[in-house]
Amino acid sequence: MSSLSDRLTRGSASHPSQVEHARRLVADWQLLADLAFADLTLWVPLASGAWWCVAQVRPLTAPTSRPEDLVGSEVSGEIAAPFVTAHREGRPVTEGEPDWSGAAPRRREVIPVRHDGVVVAVLAKDTNLAVTRSPSTLELTYLDIAADLCLMVSAGTFPPEKLQDAEMSPRVGDGLVRLDAGGRAIYASPNALSAYRRIGVPGDVVGADLAELTRVAAADRVAGESAAAGIAAAVSGRFPDPVDVEGPTATMLVRALPLQAPGAEAGALVLVRDVTDVRRRDRALLTKDATIREIHHRVKNNLQTVAALLRLQARRMTEPAARAALEESVRRVASIAVVHETLAGSREDVVDVDDVLDQVLPMLGDLTSVGPAARTRRTGSFGELPAAAATPLVLAVTELLHNAAEHAFPDGEPGSIELVAERDGDDLVVRVRDNGRGLPEDFDPAASDGLGLQIVRTLVTSELGGTLTMGSPPDQQGTEAVLTLPGAGQPRR
DSSP, rough: OOHHHHHHHTTTSSSHHHHHEEEEEHHHHHHHHHTTEEEEEEEOOOTTTTTEEEEEEEESSSOOOOOOOOOTTEEEETHHHHHHHHOOOOSEESSOOBBOSSSSSSEEEEEEETTTTTTEEEEEEEEEOOOOOOHHHHHHHHHHHHHHHHHHHHOOOOOOOSOOOTTTSSOOOEEEEEOOOBBEEEEEOHHHHHHHHHOOOOOOOOSHHHHHHHHOOSSHHHHHHHHHHHHHHHTTTOOOOOOOEOOOOEEEEEEEEEEEOTTOOEEEEEEEEEEHHHHHHHHHHHHHHHHHHHHHHHHHHHHHHHHHHHHHHHHHOOOOOHHHHHHHHHHHHHHHHHHHHHHTOSSSSSSHHHHHHHHGGGGGGGTTTBBTBBBBEEEEEEEEHHHHHHHHHHHHHHHHHHHHHHHSSSOOHHHHEEEEEEETTTEEEEEEOOOOOOOOOOOOTTTOHHHHHHHHIIIIIIOOOOOOEEOOOTTSSSSEEEEEEETTTTTOO
């Protein structure tokens, strides 16, 4: 199935701003479906004259009248006649007789979706007539607000220009307050009253100036002022951003929307949601994240201390082999420290391996200039990897680069070393190649007792689940070591 943007573009919404307007409507139309107790479908005209359904939503407050999936279906002829009228005349169209053909009888209203004076699609609102309800104040208020929002869709003043977070935004069932043109509450649902009581409002909110009531109830003065300003902005016809209002023992998310339907009484809709537990978890996650980054920072500091001690010990060694072994240990510890330094500055448990290698390569000393003309060059991108994979990969790559610098160019011969990162499907392929003297004829990397290659084999096979091969690069002299890491080529974000 193609994306919503592709489906809209196939229809009449050809301009990017028209596509974006329809996308914003779909992102926010669960609110409208719940208030209207109705199924909503979005239709666009095709060049063939038929109408194509590009999106569908069912209400959470009532049984659906359209259990079948309509997205991708086409209608024409008599069924599409209300679509044509609403699109051509730019006004809502209500069918005269209910539709008895489906699983449940339903009545349809078709609303034009207008943007910048142009009707880009039509919205079909199907109400299930098989459900009988008593005309409670809550239901009548919901339907009255839904009618205003439908008129705003027809006039092009709803949805708001900023895309809403459908997951976090309060829903109708969370709590609803209807305001008049003066900003006073004329209706508050039971859940809205409960949410206000949790932040410290003891009495009824109906009849009160909701902006002032919310400002006074907020424990944080700045948040209270922001919430009050948002409610006042909605009453005056603007779409403010949602804001948290934190009371002594609870936190409430407030979203205010203007109700400025043509020919109807002006006012505003305020949705509230108790997000106390959500915000508590958010704070716990932030604390955990800060703790993890502090641990990485301390591990990096400790590793640098270990490297400094090893370096100091190496300077005191008189045996060349022992000094060389300690210097190699310094290099390995420093490489791991760079990975932890990167994690200490990141808010995610992923490492940009390219950045780490750019810091590690200069630390290898002789790799930046091996002999009078040898140079090291890195091509391709390693991308981002989880920390558990980045550390052994960086260590394995530095070992291979060090081995190439040490063994490929004896006596300071000129040459070059190339580090290449490639993608092979979902796999990451890393090549370390040089144009040096090459491998001995009887060399077997699997049987080599060199510490560097033993470390690389262990890291690649045990830690990374990959493979290591060594041989001559195609069409040139020298040596090529190839690391293949399954699944490491997939994007991490």
